[in-house]
Amino acid sequence: MRVLCCLDGDNLQQIQSAMTPFVQANDLTVGLIYVVDNGPRDEMARKRDQLLRPLRHAPARETRIEAAEIAVAQDILFEGKQVFAGAELLQKTGRPEREIVNTAAEWDADLLLICPRNPRHASSAPGPKSVGHVARFVLDHAPCPVLLVRQKNREMFPLKRAPSRPLHEL
Amino acid sequence: MALFFHIPDQIRTLLIAGITVVTLLGIMFRPWKTNEAQIALAGAALLLILGLITPQKALVTLLNDWNTFFFFLGMMSISALAEVAGLFDWLAFQAARYSGHSPRRLFLNTFLLGTLISMFLSNDATALILTPIxxxxxxxxxxxxxxxxxxxxxxxxxxxxxxxxxxxxNIIVSSRFPLDLWTFLRLLFLPSLLVIGVNIGIFFLLYRKQLSGQFELKRLPSAEESITHKAYFRYVCGALIVICIAYIMAAASQFPLSLVALGGALILLLGALAWKQITVPALGKQLSWSIFGFIAGMFIVVQSLESTGLTTQFGALLLHLSGGTPFGAVIVGTLGSALGTNLINNVPMAVVLTSSLQSIQHTPVTVQHGFIAATIFGCDLGPNLTTVGSLATVLWLLILRQRDLDVSGWDYFKIGIITTPIMLIVGALAIWLLL
Known part of the structure; x- marks a missing residue:
């Protein structure tokens, strides 16, 4: 079984807990993917364009930016490797949702593990906006089953049950 | 054409207005990914070829605006030479260092550092140099x-x-309508502080959750690594302090700021050359020369339009809409310029408005000052409203969004739409109260 885990720098513990039932599997292969999001770079390019400058920074600045991105990606994957010894590390750059889906197909993943959104970015409580755009895209487009790794939450339950109404009132 | 035979005034006006509109539309939509400078220069060239503006008049127009061209040159050079010294990297490291491991304090420090850099080295330095750092x-x-x-x-x-x-x-507007430093500060400094406060407040509210927790400073390389040459770094720090003081003294005495910027750039360049930190061709590569073409083209196009009397009529319309009151002047000026910067770029908008505001010269001083301050305010702050200060891009983003495509610019658009109108209203009211 080939399980691809999506790391975002803050979700290793959640992924680790979710992987517990699979760890006993005999033919388990774990892949850890981290995508350097190039969205922020697009934002910077837009601002440069607005100020009538070339879209790319000076070469020295580009080198520094790339060095920072690679260092962080390697850090995050290294942390993952310490938890999942023997895992394959997959470092990508691009739009995270697309890279995850494409990598799942290329890597021939049987299962994808992803958190609904980075807990830093918004509340992780269940609700209409609890699934971020990356997880939403992956759920919609993944080439294999996807396990959405939510944090356990019992505070909001039970949800309000709508009373059933007679047919003629509908 | 008009050089060789007489054409009626009405046809001439129509031709100039048509070329201006096509030029502005071109800047707005940028067909075939043409850059703005090429479009503006093409508009100017067409006017010259058709004889709708004489070469002499075009030349005089450009020479009269030497302050703007030199200021752009000096400003870009100063930023580039300070960046070579590693000053901005060092300042950003200090911002992190004095944050006490708190993302919220680092966020506040980023705002404060951005404010300081924009204040003395212009918005370009913050947007283009500080942002990637x-x-x-x-x-x-x-x-x-x-x-x-x-x-x-x-x-x-x-x-x-x-x-x-x-x-x-600010230089483009104040070249036509000089404001003494005290009047500039009285009308715009306090509103600016208020608007900065509003900006910080809204951002803290929106991002409060994302900024929780702590960070580890040890993840950063040391501050010394960003300094390429210690002596040059110290020289740049000293020179920048002198330049900042010179800017204030020049603004107070109505001395051309472009000469201060150019002088400052020259001082920094001499240091950079002496310590072999940059070569003149390398500096040249870091400057955006197309800006000069863009501004030159726009100045010529707008000068032609001005000769038809259309900009005067536009100014009269603005005055009419304002009801001739200081409040109306501030509101119409702010909204007009802010919306205009989002239709086209803020540079052509500022040029068009300064030309149009010639017709306010017979109005009371408070109305004049209201229009001038509001034009500066709206053109400066307006670009925050939409993704790239262009409604064309926003329309494109909306279409992509409707098709459920992920667009990174959408985040910027959302934040701009939430924050900027509030800042525009607060700032405009403050300017009005201070008139």
Whole structure:
């Protein structure tokens, strides 16, 4: 079984807990993917364009930016490797949702593990906006089953049950 | 054409208005990915070829605006030479160091640093140089990137009317309508502080959750690594302090700020050459020469339009809409310029408005000052409203969004739509109260 885990720098513990039932599997292969999001770079390019400058920074600045991105990606994957010894590390750059889906197909993943959104970015409580755009895209487009790794939450339950109404009132 | 035979005034006006509209539409939509400078220069060239403006008149127009051209040159050079010294990287490191491991304090420090850089080195330095540095910094610190990125790009414009040198737009407007330093500060400094406060407040509210927790400073390389040459770094720090003081003294005495900027750039260049930190061709590569073509083209196009009397009529319309009151002047000026900067770029908008405002010269001083301050305010802050200060791009984003495509610019658009109208209203009211 080939399980691809999506790391975002803050979700290793959640992924680790979710992987517990699979760890006993005999033919388990774990892949850890981290995508350097190039969205922020697009934002910077837009601002440069607005100020009538070339879209790319000076070469020295580009080198520094790339060095920072690679260092962080390697850090995050290294942390993952310490938890999942023997895992394959997959470092990508691009739009995270697309890279995850494409990598799942290329890597021939049987299962994808992803958190609904980075807990830093918004509340992780269940609700209409609890699934971020990356997880939403992956759920919609993944080439294999996807396990959405939510944090356990019992505070909001039970949800309000709508009373059933007679047919003629509908 | 008009050089060789007489054409009726009405046809001439129509031709000039048509070329101006096509030029502005071209800048707005940029067909075939043409850059703005080529479009503006093509518009100017067409006017010259058709004889709708004489070469002499075009030349005089450009020579009269030497202050703007030299200021752009000096401003870009100063920023580039300070960047070579590693000054901005060092300042960003200090911002992180004095944050006490708190992302919230780092966020506040980013705003404060952006304000300081915009104030003395212009919004370009913050948006173009500080932003990638902060991006690198927060990437290494593993903090959420977008809040910090938006903090930089927003504060670049929000803090760009603290001083006349904080935005080249201020130079374009004040070249036509000189404001003494005291009047500039009285009308725009306090509103700027208010708007900066509003900007910080809204951003803290929106990003409060993302900025929780702590970060580890040890993830960053040491501050010394960013300094390429210690002696040159110290020289740059000293020179910049002198340049900042000179800017204020020049603004106070109505001395051309462009000469201060050029002088400052020359001082820094001499240091950089002496310590072999840069070569003149390398500096040349870091400057955006197309800006000069863009501004030159726009100046010629708008000068032609001015000769038809259309800009005067537009100014009269603005005056009519304002009801001739200071309040109306501030509101009409702010809204007009802010919306205009989002239709086209803020540079052509500032040029068109300064030309149009010639017709307010017979109005009371408070109305004049209201229009001038509001034009600076709206053109400086307006670009924050939409993704790239262009409604065309927003329309495109909306279409993509409707098709459920992920668009990174959408985040910027949302934040701009929430924050900028509030800042525009607060700032405009403050300007009106201070008139």
């Amino acid at each position: 902060v991006y690198t910094l927060v990437t290494r610190l593993r903090l959420p990137i977008l809040p910090f990125l938006f903090a930089c790009t927003f504060i670049a414009d929000t803090a760009s009317f603290l001083l006349p040198v904080s935005n080249p737009i």
